[in-house]
Amino acid sequence: MPRYIRLKPGCEAFLQEVEADIKCKLEKVSWLPGFYSIPPDIQIASSKAYQEGKIYGIDASSGAAVIALNISPGDHVLDLCAAPGAKLCMILDLLGNSGSATAVDVARHRLAACRTMLQKYALGDRCRLFVADGTTFSIIPRGVYTESQSCESAMEEKEDTLSEWTSKRPWKERKKAHKANKSGAPQLISRDQHPELIFYGPHSGVAGLTKRELYGTICDNEVVSQGYDKVLVDAECTHDGSVRHIQKFEHWGWKTLQRRVLDAERTDSLSILQLKLLSNGFRLLKGGGSLIYSTCSLTVAQNEDVVEQFLRNYRL
Numbered sequence: 001m002p003r004y005i006r007l008k009p010g011c012e013a014f015l016q017e018v019e020a021d022i023k024c025k026l027e028k029v030s031w032l033p034g035f036y037s038i039p040p041d042i043q044i045a046s047s048k049a050y051q052e053g054k055i056y057g058i059d060a061s062s063g064a065a066v067i068a069l070n071i072s073p074g075d076h077v078l079d080l081c082a083a084p085g086a087k088l089c090m091i092l093d094l095l096g097n098s099g100s101a102t103a104v105d106v107a108r109h110r111l112a113a114c115r116t117m118l119q120k121y122a123l124g125d126r127c128r129l130f131v132a133d134g135t136t137f138s139i140i141p142r143g144v145y146t147e148s149q150s151c152e153s154a155m156e157e158k159e160d161t162l163s164e165w166t167s168k169r170p171w172k173e174r175k176k177a178h179k180a181n182k183s184g185a186p187q188l189i190s191r192d193q194h195p196e197l198i199f200y201g202p203h204s205g206v207a208g209l210t211k212r213e214l215y216g217t218i219c220d221n222e223v224v225s226q227g228y229d230k231v232l233v234d235a236e237c238t239h240d241g242s243v244r245h246i247q248k249f250e251h252w253g254w255k256t257l258q259r260r261v262l263d264a265e266r267t268d269s270l271s272i273l274q275l276k277l278l279s280n281g282f283r284l285l286k287g288g289g290s291l292i293y294s295t296c297s298l299t300v301a302q303n304e305d306v307v308e309q310f311l312r313n314y315r316l
C-alpha cells in the first residue's frame with residue numbers, strides 16, 4: 001500500500017527539493033490535485049519539508065471526501081467531526097482568502113491538536129474551533145443579530161463583545177484544563193454542555209460579535225438562508241476500512257478485533273451516533289448547499305444503512 005502526501009498550494013516550485021528531502025520520487029495522483037503517492041516505508045515526520053509545513057500526510061480517500069464537497073470561494077464550511085484536522089487543513093487551503101470554516105469535535109484534546117496543526121500550517125485566519133457535541137451543535141456561520149434591543153442591554157452586550165483571539169486564558173480556565181489533563185481521561189464534552197470556543201482567527205467572523213450573537217440560535221426556517229454552504233460529516237466509526245489501522249491489530253492482538261471493531265453493541269450505538277451527526281449536519285445546511293457524509297469503515301451498517309435511514313426520516 002502506498003502512502004500519500006499533499007503538497008501545500010503554492011509549494012509546487014519546491015517539488016524537487018521535497019523529493020531530495022524525503023529521498024524518494026513523488027508520484028502524482030492523477031485524479032486528486034496536489035496529492036502524491038510515496039512508498040510505504042518512507043517516514044516524512046522528520047523531513048524538513050514536513051516540519052516547515054510544505055507537505056501534509058493525508059490519505060487519498062480523505063482527500064476524495066473533501067474534493068466531493070466542491071468548495072467554492074466564499075463558502076462557509078462546517079466540519080462536524082474535525083479532529084485531528086487533516087481534512088480541515090485541506091478545506092482551508094481550498095478556501096484560501098475567502099469564506100470561513102467552523103470545526104467541531106467532541107474531544108477537547110483532539111481539537112487542541114487540530115489547533116496546533118492550524119498554527120503550524122498558518123491556516124487559522126478564517127477558522128473557528130468549537131469543542132461541542134456535533135449531534136446538538138447549533139451555531140450558524142456569521143452570528144445571530146437581534147434588531148430590537150434596549151439601550152441598557154446594548155451597553156451590557158458591548159462589554160461582552162469578543163475581541164481578537166488571544167491564547168492567554170483566564171486562570172480559572174487554565175486551572176480547569178490543567179486538572180483535566182492531569183487526570184489523563186479523554187476530555188469529552190457532553191450533549192447538553194455549552195460549546196467551548198478554543199480558537200478563532202482574525203477573519204473567522206467571530207471578533208466583533210457579542211456572545212449572544214455568536215451563540216444565538218435561529219429557527220430551522222432561517223437556517224435555509226443563513227446556514228452553511230458546505231457540511232462535512234466525517235463521522236466517528238470503527239476504522240475497519242483503513243488498512244493502516246487494521247495493521248495495528250498485529251500489535252494489539254487479533255483477539256481484540258472483536259471488542260474494538262465487531263462488537264454488535266458498539267456498532268449499534270455508533271450507527272445511532274452517525275445518524276444523529278448526519279441529521280444535525282443537514283439541519284445546519286443552507287438551502288442549495290452540499291453535504292458529504294464519510295467514514296473510514298467499509299461496513300454497510302455504518303454507511304449505506306445510515307444514509308438510507310436518514311433519507312427515510314427526511315422523506316428525501
Ligand SMILES: C[S@@+](CC[C@H](N)C(=O)[O-])C[C@H]1O[C@@H](n2cnc3c(N)ncnc32)[C@H](O)[C@@H]1O
Pocket residue numbers: 062080081082083084085086087088104105106107110132133134135234235236237273296
Ligand atoms: C474519523 S475522526 C475525524 C477525522 C477528521 N475529520 C480528520 O480529517 O482528521 C472522527 C472524530 O469524531 C469525533 N466525534 C465523536 N463523536 C462526536 C460527536 N458526538 N460530536 C462531534 N465529534 C465527535 C471524534 O472525537 C473524532 O475526532
